Amino acid sequence: MTRKALSIAIISVSFLAAGCAGIGPGRLKADQVDYARALGDAKKREILAAIVGLRFADAPSFLTVSSIIAAYTFDATGGAILNAGSGAQPNYAQATGSVSYSNHPTFTFTPTTGDAYASAYIRPLSPTLVMPLAESGIPIDLLLRITAQSISGLQNGTALGGPNAAGSSEFFLLLRVLRRLQLAGELNIESRNTDDDKGDKGDGKRQGNKGNNADKGGVFITLGATRSGASKEVADDLALVRKLLHLSPKMKTYEIVYGQAADHDRIPMVTRSVLGILTDLGAQISVPSDQVGNGATKPTIGLIGGETRPTIIVKTGEKPPQDAYVSVLYDKSSYWIDRGDFDSKYAFTVVQNLMALAEVTDTTKSPIVTIPAN
Template sequence: MAALLLACQTFGPRSLRYGRGTYNTAIQQTNSEQLLLNLVRLRYRDAPLFLEVTSISSSLSLELGAAVGGNVGTVGRSVAPGTAVTYIERPTITYAPLQGSRFGTQFLSPIQLSDILLLYHAGWAIDRIFRVFVQKLGPLQNAPRASGPTPSHAPEYEAFFTATELMRSLWVDGLVDLNYLPSVAGDALTLTFTRRPDAEGRVARLCALFGLAEPRYTITLTESPRPGEGAVLLVPRSLLGGMYYVSHGVEVPAEDYAVGRVPVTRDAKGAVFDWARLTGTLMRVRHGTQEPKNAYVSVYYRGLWFWIADNDLDSKSTFSFIAQVLELQSGEIKGAAPLLTLPIAAE
């Protein structure tokens, strides 16, 4: 009885300390693997699928047993009673596939300008936000057809990248701020630049790229198809569009190109376009036949291992960035069906 009383006093706290951490780690790791798997699927034009863990419940129990032990020999005999305490956990995990209108709302709707501001104030670099989730700024194209399955013709992106590099340099120097501007005509963002001699040239060049008649230290970025004076049209991507965009950083074997498993993109001269020119500083997913040893996250798909290297900080940052937007867009699951519930029996 004393053993049972002692076990009951320590059982709950110990199970919480062990169980919460292990479940947290398992969910985080499997979420990362699922996201990487879907990026690889998009590269191969396979349909993505997300299963969300909607609930985890676990029943914990103690079983007390009695035992008698001893020894019998020529020297003497001894018999001693004993007790055995067994810890049993029976978790139940519930999954819900993302589909129907909920999939459309979360993955196909353009990202909100207010969400772009949240990401900016969360500390994400301004150029990373715009490169992944903005496909047009005024006359500047950021490979808009890369927001879907890999196009057959090389995208237009050079001038857009020049603009985002200028924005990043101003951001690094603390000379630019991004704000949200709600209005009846349509929500907008404002880029505000600090008036300093070392900013003048960059601001003037940026305004010229945006097609503005003269340099301005406050620029309105709007979704309105007819932006007014001093305003620039901003066309955001959806979450799925951003995932398609970075999925072009998934490297695939040459034989998959040869047999047509992966589409080939060519430039105006007919040469194969290298997507690393767009995604080289955003995302690189390597592949190989052997399971990687030093991977940040890895998955096995189509007979190959795909992974992000643990020392590839740019790719890890973009991957975490996409994961945060995925959480930001997820919202609350209401009436999701069908549900898949797995009771796990402990032996």
């Protein structure tokens, strides 16, 4: 009996010690995913809050997570008492122990201001930054609808209002044709770097990239990439794109450049800034008529052409559904995106990726997550 009691006491103390020793690796497995999801969800709320705020002319603010420190404390104490018995005292064994656990994470946020704010959010996105995303599988019509203000003079919708606020019907026709060519494999996007000596100042030192619109090199689009003219539909679409963009039919590859005017072998594109993108998305949110009537905001901007659906459908009400994809509270009203609205969720993800690319500079540092492993 004494030996059995002693064994139980020793095993109990061993379990306490083992629990203390193994907390680090176990928390690392869970925290790596949990913190990544938490950062993503926080960024979604920040973006939606900026979109809704701009709908009512509120300037957005952005915070960057600089570091996350997950501090865990696990204390365990244990002891064993054995009495072999003497005289009237019976044999007995006693085990004692205590366990305490605490979690105190520390988050460090850095506000984005000054040059970093201007570079990431105010300057137009470079075509060399935007267009390669089409090669990663993003639909080119969605990408251009979000990022382009005009292509070869064809105007996208704008939040500025006025008679041309809904955009040009030819612009949306161009997007649909480009999407058909992309699905047919007849449209390729290629990035090309410039010669290394073009980045020199003359003193042997290279100029670094500043912001998102000072990228080296260029981006090119190839029309009729695989089997040009193999079908009448493809041939008609290729001819229509060249007609809308005023391109030479003798070429297949054209450079995409920032600006309003170009020759017949280049495609001029005026891109939006991140703030321009968020403002345009906010202008498409449907709001109650009384908020427009009292001057709190402007009327909702509609689109024309074949696609009149808002890029991202943001719903409003007193309370969002519990399973909303993302939701924020603004001025006593809730705004959210439905989890069942795949098109809106996908477009929102594209915007989130564009912002992540725009925020990258030479001095940008990724968030540091520190998780104790012992």
